[in-house]
Amino acid sequence: MFSKMLVLRFPREIVDKPIISNLVRNYDLTFNILKAQIYPRKEGIVVLELCGNQKDFKRGLQYMKDIGVRVEPVAQGIRRDEEKCYQCGACTAVCPTGALHIKRPEMLVLFESERCSACELCVKTCPARAMIVTFDKVLDI
């Protein structure tokens, strides 16, 4: 089973198409939507976890690309400002996936972006405001 956390950006022309339902019916993929939003200029954004066998996953991704959906891994849109982060660990209280966790006994606070579900709970929990989310900020499609 192959699974990945993705950000899908839909241009306004296709925002009303049943794309995710097609992923299920035609490519045998399952999904878990974590976030979905349509912006004032009608572009849409969906953060989801997509699962399936690797071949279906690839075909599904190609289908989306062909009809104009821009697909990015979540990790690309979330990063930590290493200058600001002072390694306290406050973020680990709210991180639901363990992407932010403490390595013991060193007490290092680590961020594994591949495990991040883009919930953004850490953003305001971090006292230093070191977590930077960019995937839903700029929409130029």
Add this chain to the structure above:
Amino acid sequence: MATVQKTYQEINEKIRKGQAVVVTADEMVHIVRKKGTERAAREVDVVTTGTFGPMCSSGAFINFGHTQPPIKASKAWLNDVPAYAGLAAVDLYIGATEPTFDDPLNKISPGNFDYGGGHVIHDLVAGKTIRLRAESYGTDCYPNRHVELNVTLEDLPYAVLCNPRNAYQNYNCAVNLSSKTIFTYMGVLKPRMGNANYSTAGQLSPLLNDPYYRTLGLGTRIFLGGAQGYITWFGSQHNPGAPRLASGVPAAPAGTLMVTGDLKQMKPRWLQGTSFQGYGCSLAVGIGIPIPILNEKMAFHTGISDEDIMTQVKDYSFTRPEPLARVTYAQLKSGAITVEGKEIPTVPLSSYVRAQEIANLLKQWIQKGEFFLGEPQHLLPTVPEDDQSVLDPSRQESPPLA
């Protein structure tokens, strides 16, 4: 063998000659375990400590220089953060927790508190330009009623960090017994004890390494915000009478320090503005204190480990006033504690990584002969050692508020 007795002068002479033996409080734990207190006292001259975490009772005195025509500032703002101007003409005090004047606070709860006095101090130290605005009612001698200036730390004639309560000796471990998430100065606390937050560096923490403040007082030279600073008085809410373990280590919030230092010498890495969702702004301060090993007792105290230091678990939702449990820092650092049969993930708010960095920096400074011990001229209030109120687990301590 004679008992070990060293003076500040003797240790400083060793530092001058590059012969002082300096170790961090982490290293001292192992040395005392291996060699015992007597040998450790003989061999080690200074133990360095460190802590880095939000310390709300912090701020800076600033003099912004006389303007032409002169102004007696009665109200002032730095990057729109109000500063206290009820001092002489162009003297101000900027407090760490003051939010910008137009911050929405908790009107939509929990508020974000993105920028405040702590951030102003950080920006100053980082060399950034700050917009200073001052208003006055005008006098014959100070006719100006309004000034606006762009200033940097370099431009300011005087800037002194002066924190009336820092480096709390031990602190509560916070949980939330209620059914709603609460937003506190101890961070986000999830309902039904979803997490347990603590904020002390444990065995590295300065005041836990000198529990009776035998080497701490006015004139003790310290690492403060990346520069050399001083303990200038005991801090507000200093409470040496808190319950203590048999080792002398308080098992609840106890001593505090007032510290002072030249802001112009400090580094942005060690003074960082912080925002606590739903609570407010603050300043994370880096403090390190060298503990001179004057005798065997100081070796014993600095040799204390996370297993030997306890704190109380407190409910921050006002559901239950009494402490729920006592836990060691070794348990807190392990990642989970068990309270009333429930395993709770622990969350540090104080950076152990940065605390270690401070203890190591201070160690290097002393080894290089760049930092000498300051002999305290007036020790902090303390309690007699033989007369200590050894911890009675049934005794209920009410927590201090931050």
